[in-house]
Amino acid sequence: MSDYEDAVAGLAALGERPGGARAALEAVLMVIDQPATTEELAAGLGLGTAVVDELLAELQQDYNGYTVKAPGTDAGGSPADAGASRAPRGFELRNVAGGWRIYSRPEFSDVVGKFVLDGQTARLTQAALETMAVIAYRQPVSRARVSAIRGVNVDSVVRTLVQRGLVEEAGTDPESGALLYRSTSYFLERMGIASLEELPPISPHLPGLEGIEEFFDAERM
């Protein structure tokens, strides 16, 4: 609904249905199979992003067991249950890789794991984790550079990370012509974070290495 009138019509119509816009958002969240951004959801529902953001926050709280304003009413919660804290639902709404998605709650991983064969991924080896860490923090980065930091050849490990969808090619270095790599949005999904900024900062782990980066760059490692 790119058109303003359509959007308004959609909004009005949603309000009249049981559960209103909030339930409509819930309905859409039920069918997506990858994280959907606020913008995508807003466009699909014919609502503004600010409204959708608010509804998403409400749902998130609701699923976590905090009672927010009663669904279906536009102003305030019903006095009966406003503010009351309930037990959380078995699922949660999370913002990962820049998009929203429903997940089962981690407390039930053992139970859910019995039903979900798919999507179970093998653990990464130490070598793969270290390589992934260097790529995540130094992207875009060439394999040679990762090798220099880890002190080992990383070609096959990088290939595995690419196959796993955690890492992808990101063009070539203009100077050396070396292939560059970066982390994927699937990596963010697997990490459960919305963006790379949520990775813990590297500086506390690097004692007294101010200026060392220039050294490495100068050395073309």
Added chain:
Amino acid sequence: MSDYEDAVAGLAALGERPGGARAALEAVLMVIDQPATTEELAAGLGLGTAVVDELLAELQQDYNGYTVKAPGTDAGGSPADAGASRAPRGFELRNVAGGWRIYSRPEFSDVVGKFVLDGQTARLTQAALETMAVIAYRQPVSRARVSAIRGVNVDSVVRTLVQRGLVEEAGTDPESGALLYRSTSYFLERMGIASLEELPPISPHLPGLEGIEEFFDAERM
């Protein structure tokens, strides 16, 4: 948990988790792809079928907007909201052909349908086509194997192919436990051939293919 003691232990443990057995059931229902029978759910949760049936009915009512006994408490609802009627959620729990699954609520099918169809094309992408080709010629095959052959993560592409009815699940690999996929009869139909044997052979122009597969297997991390 086929064993009685295990089942009892499981029950006890579930009760201690946030949301209890009901949230556990919800967690499972939220992420299972195929409808599950009461028996399957009961076995997975380590609960009796009668208990599960009761919980299912509660959830069904809850989603439809009828407040039932408060989640997390074993006896009776809290006086504050027991019996109060709320707006329904955007999803519902349905029993279709003996199996339980969560669906988006039909009142929003127009919104959801628009959202789902947005950006859908009648053609397969090149990535989907190549993945289809690998599955057709290497079936039954796991996604990990297809990923290894194609050098990229194919999870979402395989999902698309399943959705399109071109590919279906074909049991699990006895060794790795990974889900296997094969082409469907709809695929044969679209190809205009009667059986897989009619697929043109491709091995002659692929020297050393066996070697490369061993290479990938050996590398499995």
Added chain:
Amino acid sequence: MAEPLTLAENVPDAETATARKGGFEVRLANFTGPFDLLLGLIAKHKLDVTELALATVTDEFIKYIRRLQEIGEGWALDEASEFLVIAATLLDLKAARLLPAGEVEDEEDVALLEARDLLFARLLQYKAFKQLAAHLGETLENEARRFPRQVALEPHFAALLPELIWRHSPEQFAGIAAKALEPKDTTPPEVGVDHLHGAPVSIKEQAEILGFRLQHGRPLSFRALVADAESTLVVVVRFLVLLEMFRDRVVAFEQPAPLSELTVRWTGRPEGWSSENLSEEYETGTAPEPEPEEEQ
């Protein structure tokens, strides 16, 4: 934060490596590369980054590598290439070790000390990434306990999908399959040397060149000795060779003032020195055939 130095317990004892071949693979799995091992060794000796302890670590590492070599079957190609990287690192270490401790008035000394600092900076950097890797591992594991809802499209929505357009003949489809199944990486597995930054240069070869020139001529300036060097790497290696020779007391350096011309004079007896007895750590450690760093 995980304390990565617990790795020290996992560092294989070089002595037992030969004694029990059975545990060999298990121990190898405990470290993920030379830096990892080096970090472990350093932790084991509880450095204080002192010259002495550095030497211990270096020697132990070389000893460890040698033992692995003697065992023989453990030398896979990637381990060989790992060794090349660590050999380069050890060159740095060794260069720093050759300097007399405490005398830092000379600017070149300072530069060399910085080179050593750089090596430790690299190790510390690696340690930082190791800690971050542990964090990633933990997060990924915790996240794996959540399952995303990714159910198949509800049948009535699936029915709305536009009818698939399929125009490929079986032959065309076979062509796509042939292309998709083609091995992506056609280059045969080999020891990767691109991370070595430039063509490998052999210390021994360069030592022979310098030894020949110095033994059969008058004192030469460093500038003259590297005049024909085809790359910076060769210059660096020749400098390292000179340091080695200085340690073996077969050459003397004369430099009238800081940054002025460095003159190298042969002081050893010709029969008492050959490139064979030089820096055996670097040369003999690279047993896998063909020796990659010997190729020019």
